[in-house]
Amino acid sequence: MRRTPARRPTMKDIARRAGVSESAVSFALNDRPGVSAATRDRVRRVAEELGWQPSTAARALSGEGSATVGLVLARPARTLGVESFFLQLVSGVQEALAVRRLGLLFQVVEDLDAECAVYRRWWAERRVDGLLVVDPRDDDPRPALLDGLGLPAVVIGALDGVGEGPHGAISNLWADDTGGMASIVGHLYDLGHRRIVHIAGLPELAHTRRRIDSLRTEADRRALPDVVSVTTDYSDAQGAAATRRVLAAAHPPTAIVYDNDVMAVAGLAVAAERDVSVPRQLSIVAWDDSVLCRNTHPALTALARDTAGFGRRAAEQLIALLDGGPARRVRDVAPRLAARKSTAPPPLPHPARPEDVPDSPARRSE
Template identity: 70%
Template sequence: MKDIAQRAAVSESAVSFALNGRPGVSEVTRDRIRRVAEQLGWQPSTAARALSGEGSATVGLVLARPAASLGVDSFFLQLVSGIQEILAERHLGLLFRVVEDIDAECAVYRRWWAEHRVDGVLVVDPRTDDPRPELLDGLGLPGVVIGALPEGDAGAHPALSQVRADDSAAMASVLDRLYELGHRRIVHIAGLPTLAHTERRIRSLREAALRRGLTAVRSEPTDYSDVQGAEVTRRVLRQPQPPTALIYDNDVMAAAGSAVITGLGLTVPDDVSVVSWEDSLLCRLAHPWLTALSRDSIAFGRLAAGELMSLLTNAPPRTVEVPVPRLIERESTAEAR
């Protein structure tokens, strides 16, 4: 600070005002001080900011999922990429943890809050019975929920922002399209049943099937892995009345399921149509190319990080809807025989 003050011919207090964005100096002086600071390679000290109560310049993200599943999950890789774009623009860090369950995730939030490690958090995978929003409310830790909270909890946590997509509308659009193609026996190979978005997809599928008078439509939960996706695919296709269409909750399970279908001596889409919830490069490497619900996951991450930046500057929390994922039809869907 002394070096900058000498070079800019101002007082040290003026340097403090200018670099911390506080009133007390003219815009001309502020610009001069910032130019000198850049010439000297000055960067704010994260540790000093935390000690002075100005924040840690870091936000947190905790994933309570098996670590092995993250390396092949295209959604989270793209989501984090979008988050990092916004944080990098603002010279903020991302403190990232992978834990075994939701209790461990809550323990991380308590520790981060006690140690002033993060200024706010990004919360993923809302649960049907989720303790995290109430915990963050109690701690006073700003947070953005990526995905919609359960309907009963949506307005119960006014300090949290939400960035969410309409999973119900997306699932209804998939069922309607398969119905148009003549499919009447449809199985949804779902993700973890404790996740709020899984519950919404299952409910939407059931309601859309009832509306169409379909009785051979159901959901089968999994852990999102290729192993369980393949196991469920094999089981449902060996039943006396096998499905003619399968909807998978992610691209990894869809690719694994397609391989199982081929291994059973069946073909995609002549015998079984396949739809992936997430679109990715994997959907275009599989044979045949997989029909998929597509969304801009990187933009999703950018939007969530931007909402957290707004909260950290004392903007009011809000709920932001992203576009409904759109169905991209490729070679894996066709008219039912």
């Protein structure tokens, strides 16, 4: 059963709790003369207790809304400047919002708790009419929070129960991560690769888990014991460090799958640093295609999709909710694998020379 959305505290609530008139509340909160210092302090204390925040738009004071959509990213800021996925996603979002003259309020925070705090503040301040929510997690607290606040939202990325369950004002737009990983493993397996490493993103994200699970399922189905996943923060630094570790192993992989383009390009640089030829000795696949993937040497095999279109469709789903439409769970177009020069059959084992085999005629004749 859907809970009743929380109600924002008003000046009337503050006046009732503080035992003063609404005009006195207005004077106190706007630091205008007309009330005593004691009354001013009491009003401000009550406002803080109730969680009251001033509206940031005159239209919101009249109940018309702020004509703004919010987007918060709880990601390390250093990973966003060079990653093309979010830039393309936001460009698609903005394209759809511009048609309806809706603004986009964007903020980067450190973690999930900070993200939830931003949502509460935006709700109290009437800053946004709806939200786009990215990076779903298992046991994600955000749908219940937004449902309780009564904020319409679209979760971008698969999250069980959203768009068809109890969250009546939250839609879900998702792409098939499981199928995407299956297509990558199939491509590498058909080329002859048996030792595959997946350098993944943040372990707490639901799509990271689905990719890891899909990799393990595909490996088990093909009886491949030497297939593993290594998690990172999506940055080029951690992608490069993970690449160095796996290439230094006693039995290094013949293929590496990276969860974004930035790490894949960093991995290509590490291979060059270690004189590992791509693709003759090592094949590389990037999860999201980009101009980076297409302009390296060799060009990187990548999982391609219309990321800007994905963002545009997410914004259109949110606009439909704002227009009073029902919550929906929509599966987006499946990504496709664009095979390029960074993948090829693995190197053949070096045949043993007769003189290296203890019981060979060449050794016995010595």
